[in-house]
Amino acid sequence: MNIQTFDLLGGRTPEQFLREYWQKKPLLIRNALPGIDGLLEPDEIAGLALEEEIESRIIVERSPVDWELRHGPFTEKTFKNLPKTHWTLLVQALDQYCPPVSDLLSLFEFIPSWRIDDVMVSYAPEGGSVGPHYDYYDVFLIQAHGQRRWQLGQMCDDATPLLPNLPIRILKDFQGDQEWVLNPGDMLYLPPGLAHYGVALGECMTLSVGFRAPSEQDILLDFVHSQLQQVQQDKRYSDPDLLPQANPGWIGPDAVERIAEIMRRAVSDPAKISVWMASYLSQTKYEREPEPPESDYEEDEVADLLQTNQAIRREESSRMIYTGDAHRPEHFFINGAEVEIPPLTHSLVLYLCKQRIYRPTTLEMFCRTPECLRLVTQLLNQGILYFEDDTFQEDDYPDAEE
Ligand code: SIN
Ligand code: CO
Numbered sequence: 001m002n003i004q005t006f007d008l009l010g011g012r013t014p015e016q017f018l019r020e021y022w023q024k025k026p027l028l029i030r031n032a033l034p035g036i037d038g039l040l041e042p043d044e045i046a047g048l049a050l051e052e053e054i055e056s057r058i059i060v061e062r063s064p065v066d067w068e069l070r071h072g073p074f075t076e077k078t079f080k081n082l083p084k085t086h087w088t089l090l091v092q093a094l095d096q097y098c099p100p101v102s103d104l105l106s107l108f109e110f111i112p113s114w115r116i117d118d119v120m121v122s123y124a125p126e127g128g129s130v131g132p133h134y135d136y137y138d139v140f141l142i143q144a145h146g147q148r149r150w151q152l153g154q155m156c157d158d159a160t161p162l163l164p165n166l167p168i169r170i171l172k173d174f175q176g177d178q179e180w181v182l183n184p185g186d187m188l189y190l191p192p193g194l195a196h197y198g199v200a201l202g203e204c205m206t207l208s209v210g211f212r213a214p215s216e217q218d219i220l221l222d223f224v225h226s227q228l229q230q231v232q233q234d235k236r237y238s239d240p241d242l243l244p245q246a247n248p249g250w251i252g253p254d255a256v257e258r259i260a261e262i263m264r265r266a267v268s269d270p271a272k273i274s275v276w277m278a279s280y281l282s283q284t285k286y287e288r289e290p291e292p293p294e295s296d297y298e299e300d301e302v303a304d305l306l307q308t309n310q311a312i313r314r315e316e317s318s319r320m321i322y323t324g325d326a327h328r329p330e331h332f333f334i335n336g337a338e339v340e341i342p343p344l345t346h347s348l349v350l351y352l353c354k355q356r357i358y359r360p361t362t363l364e365m366f367c368r369t370p371e372c373l374r375l376v377t378q379l380l381n382q383g384i385l386y387f388e389d390d391t392f393q394e395d396d397y398p399d400a401e402e
Pocket of ligand 2: 133134135196
């Protein structure tokens with residue numbers, strides 16, 4: 001699929017989309033991803049739901065107020081025993097198991113990659129739905145097969161009433177006021193908190209590109225925890241400027257200010273914050289280590305393979321993030337761990353962070369520098385990069401105009 005962001009956003013530039021819609025209001029884009037039908041097979045999705053390490057759920061609607069939730073892994077028998085209609089299979093993190101789905105993420109590269117959570121897929125027969133609900137995150141819903149009718153409703157928050165005693169969050173009072181039928185290739189963007197209700201019109205598959213926004217609680221907790229290890233134990237509260245006070249039980253503004261200063265010093269250094277962010281936000285969604293190759297690559301071997309136009313990909317669950325100047329990386333993190341940036345590898349690091357599939361001719365050029373060849377070999381031997389079986393196809397690469 002060779003799609004430009006301009007078409008994906010219905011003729012809008014990323015700037016227009018971000019300014020007018022992102023986190024603000026929904027947008028329907030007809031035919032955003034023409035040719036997506038056929039990218040996924042229902043059997044393939046059902047097959048993934050049998051796997052132990054893949055997060056999957058089945059939601060069955062017994063009646064509008066009676067919903068059942070089952071967690072995977074499932075067996076073939078589970079699928080045989082499901083009703084004919086009104087159920088949905090959800091499989092998380094399809095981007096990690098299905099390289100063509102991972103490739104779709106490059107269409108969203110105008111949004112920082114650390115904001116992306118995963119791509120979930122839903123498969124449903126006629127009437128299948130997860131009910132009227134809202135999510136805490138932005139989502140792009142891509143109709144991958146068949147048709148789904150979407151209704152959009154009110155903005156919600158934690159105070160919005162839900163139906164009681166159900167295993168899933170279903171709105172008690174869904175006020176649908178917009179309705180669209182999505183066909184394969186159509187895409188619907190929804191901001192966080194907007195009520196939505198999608199019902200399958202016949203067999204259908206929907207991809208949800210979901211974003212993540214860490215809670216303020218999690219941000220503070222993890223940042224403070226990371227800084228604690230760096231604070232010297234013997235650094236104590238001190239008050240050499242203490243003045244006498246009439247009531248010893250009083251905490252006065254001077255004492256509050258001394259404590260506030262300790263806190264400000266700990267949390268307000270942008271350099272510390274950016275390094276912590278890179279570490280925290282490059283952690284993978286699941287604790288699954290990339291698999292190293294059966295035997296280590298030698299640098300010469302990598303240089304030779306790059307000459308043969310052998311495609312290279314980033315292992316699908318791996319996250320790469322850098323800090324510093326946009327064009328001059330200072331810290332480079334992969335999957336929560338810092339990777340040293342050797343001299344002369346800055347442009348390579350930028351290229352690795354920008355894409356998920358790498359043009360062999362571009363990598364080959366980088367790898368004429370020994371430091372770059374060493375870094376690429378190191379990442380191949382860690383399983384963070386891997387040689388694909390296929391050779392390079394021009395259309396597969398998002399950096400076509402480089
Ligand atoms: C679905 O694909 O059925 C549900 C996606 C969503 O509503 O977030
Ligand atoms: Co939703």
